[in-house]
Amino acid sequence: MQPTSPRQGSPYPGLMMDFPLTVQHVLRRMEGIWGGKKVFTLIDPDTGACAERDFRDVVARAGRLAHALQRLGVRPGDRVGSLAWNNAQHLEVYLAVMSMGAVLHTMNLRLHGDQLAYTVDHAEDVVVLVESSLSGQFAEVLPGLESVREVIVIDDFSNPAPELPSALDYETLLEREDPNFEWPHLDERSAAALCYTSGTTGDPKGVLYSHRSIILHALAMSGADVYGITSRDRVLALVPLFHAMGWGLPFICGLVGSDIVMPGRHLKPGPLARLIADQRATWSAGVPTLWLDLLQYMDEAADAGRSHDLSSLDTILCGGTAVAESLIEAYKTRFDADVIEGWGMTEIFPGATVDRGSMSAARTDGGTRRKTAGRVSPLYELRLVDVDGTVMPNDGVAVGALEVRGPAVASGYFKSDAATAAAIHDGWLRTGDVGTVDSTGQLRITDRAKDVIKSGGEWISSQDLEVELLAHPAVREAAVIGVADQRWGERPLAFVVLGAPATESDLKTFLMERVARWWVPEHFEIVDEILRTTTGKFDKKILRAQFDERH
């Protein structure tokens, strides 16, 4: 399994072509058989106007960009940064940089300035492509960056970039280049992209994806029971391209030939509702909050006598945090759309578990349905270990630390031996998630390891409590943390955002019927908002700090 293990098995290599798994195969499919497929980019949230470009043109422009980057001195292995929302140009940057043998660092625009600068310094980006609406943000960090030789501004149709006066213009660069680029032969194990985790503690850590891992992930996800995207789908890519390769959607859509709808930076529910309705999007992926906001917007719009036809929606993949059963029900009832859950990480791509297939079957099994994050996907292997690292059974009962392995799983972090050593255990990656796996490979995440509440020698799952609270009709959002307790060690404390009136007592009574009595928090804090991390997860570090300050 490990790189150091000796070659075993048959001394005969199979007589099959040594055809590398690289992004260039996707590029050739997009240029060839899927040349007529479209990328729509929302450019005016008020009118819903989209820029439209077919795959053939996207690839031709990627060819021009590769020439331009080469002319700017970008060589194989060089890191090239992108700071952009989801649009056709970002897709061009993906294809060009990776296919020419350079490494695309997808910069997380939600990082604070110093963290953003840290990632560019650490990656040693030589060229950075910045969307014009983000040029102000980038101009603030640019003066301190040593590796960046050139900045290219991508005009997103809305915003000039006076903050970056010496930057090159993307369209001007492309105009003077030839669309035909002779893509070099690439080793499938060579690096294609670099994405930094946005952990709430310590410096961001870099995950260096190989071409092979990107293609294998895309293949595994294209399964009928996994993402299930087909050439008749029109995929709305809400999940940012800077999060774990946009959950692989650029490559999956390029392989299977589905149209792509890009929302640009317009992620408010109004523009999204119109975009879905106008472009007849069938498949989408994003964090649950977006879908919750969209639902609320649809209610308000209906009250105001406006409506959008979202009936084209067929499948919505959610990940990042637990999904409320009420959200799943609402999308099924109102739009006949299936909300499916998945689990992944920057280090392992999204979709390491996902289960489009048995979703409907499982739904009839009400009580357990919402608790699964899906079944382990092809090419992924999961195991649970206890605190000593001993492997535990996949019986759906034993709760353990989750470890994963496979060809699309990180073996370490870029230029960080210490983080690598801490992450790898016996050839498996420690995910930092805690949960159960049943005998059919269904994963149930009960917590992040650091969020588990240790009370009276037992574990309480903060996530299970959140899911139960979300089942209450008045609860819009819920986050549970552990707080110090003299008698029990820790006790749960619930932060709740209400959508309708409810008292602490109501919530306690509600929980009493649903979880063990000793799990029910003594204290609730009714708040207007719960802060989230840049990836849409509750920022429990801040919640804990807020609590500590007051007590």
Add this chain to the structure above:
Amino acid sequence: MQPTSPRQGSPYPGLMMDFPLTVQHVLRRMEGIWGGKKVFTLIDPDTGACAERDFRDVVARAGRLAHALQRLGVRPGDRVGSLAWNNAQHLEVYLAVMSMGAVLHTMNLRLHGDQLAYTVDHAEDVVVLVESSLSGQFAEVLPGLESVREVIVIDDFSNPAPELPSALDYETLLEREDPNFEWPHLDERSAAALCYTSGTTGDPKGVLYSHRSIILHALAMSGADVYGITSRDRVLALVPLFHAMGWGLPFICGLVGSDIVMPGRHLKPGPLARLIADQRATWSAGVPTLWLDLLQYMDEAADAGRSHDLSSLDTILCGGTAVAESLIEAYKTRFDADVIEGWGMTEIFPGATVDRGSMSAARTDGGTRRKTAGRVSPLYELRLVDVDGTVMPNDGVAVGALEVRGPAVASGYFKSDAATAAAIHDGWLRTGDVGTVDSTGQLRITDRAKDVIKSGGEWISSQDLEVELLAHPAVREAAVIGVADQRWGERPLAFVVLGAPATESDLKTFLMERVARWWVPEHFEIVDEILRTTTGKFDKKILRAQFDERH
């Protein structure tokens, strides 16, 4: 692209796990998350009784078999032969031999004795596993085989094997072994299986599949638009396991978790109809003849007042020869089953083109629907070349020789440099098929290169003529060959099997309206049967010989 090309691109390898793509990953999924899935093997065609075994048990028995083979001296790289129909034991042999690092030679039981012996000698099989019903056939060739040290007889519940008195008994061997086998670490490029082409000319040629190619093929086929098999499917594996890895079904079903129904040697339409009805098979694959026979049987059964409920059938994958439009219509109308076409070869696996997805959409486009063999699948790349080897456009019009490349495409033949040299052209495999590819990757096979009819300096497609003849309601089967003609060089001659009365003149009139006038054959031979090769294709070599003898 080629093994000899220097490593290029990023000097940084991606930091992803070096996790090998081997059959062991399928085995672990079958043992773990899909342990409860079933293999049904038909053992009594009269009653429909099936032997039933779950995947967990299949893997445990594969572990026992691996111990037994190891005890018999089988070492990594050794070739182990199997001579069997489709049953659970053959699946166990697949998993055990490949996962232990040996190479499974799936012997083609339809080969003549001397050809069968040739393949065993050429493969240097050290152990052969023979199904008891085939023991007589094997006993005839065994005395001349030098490499075979042991023969193991698999009891198929019906037939002792007195012809092989010194053979070992499969069940006895398994009984005394431990089910837990420590599968060795395997290199993904090591050989896993060996399958000989059953070409109508020359000696059979060996295709040596690597673990990598088997897994990549299975992943590509699991796509929603490709085979589209899910964990809710129950797959009837009609295509023999000795034909191109059973079209990959053992691995695909093991990856995605579908039940498998094995017909044993009972391929007559009566037992098959009952098997489909009893086991509620949803997905199947096989040559068109089987499906034609089944349809005819259903008619006769209905006339006789019997019926079978085939409504569970959802998808039928056909390949090998062109499929008549009437067959597609009949299965859709009568059983609401989609018959989809694919194209492949032993050298490239099946499904290099297949298009489950846009089938329904294309059906509305009547005239062209039946002429496509599907769209090029992920991981495959196709091109057309003319007689000089110059690449031709994929415009749906240009007819050329088809070449293919990809990680599941043979780079040569086992121990045959001459055949290898003849097969590979500039890094692509010459398929020997002639056709068109349109701009969306839809393949239309017009002929085998050797079957094209050169008439008056132009090409006539024998296959197109066959498809048009099959559209005539009275025509049950049709095969067209080219015969020497003084004036035109060659002219088409049609062999036709009728299912209802029709005259040569009827058929000519019918064709006149459907193809160019000069394509219409001057002569027809109405025959009772058209001989087929062991893979179910018309044996045009014999048809030509029959014609030559008489003229």
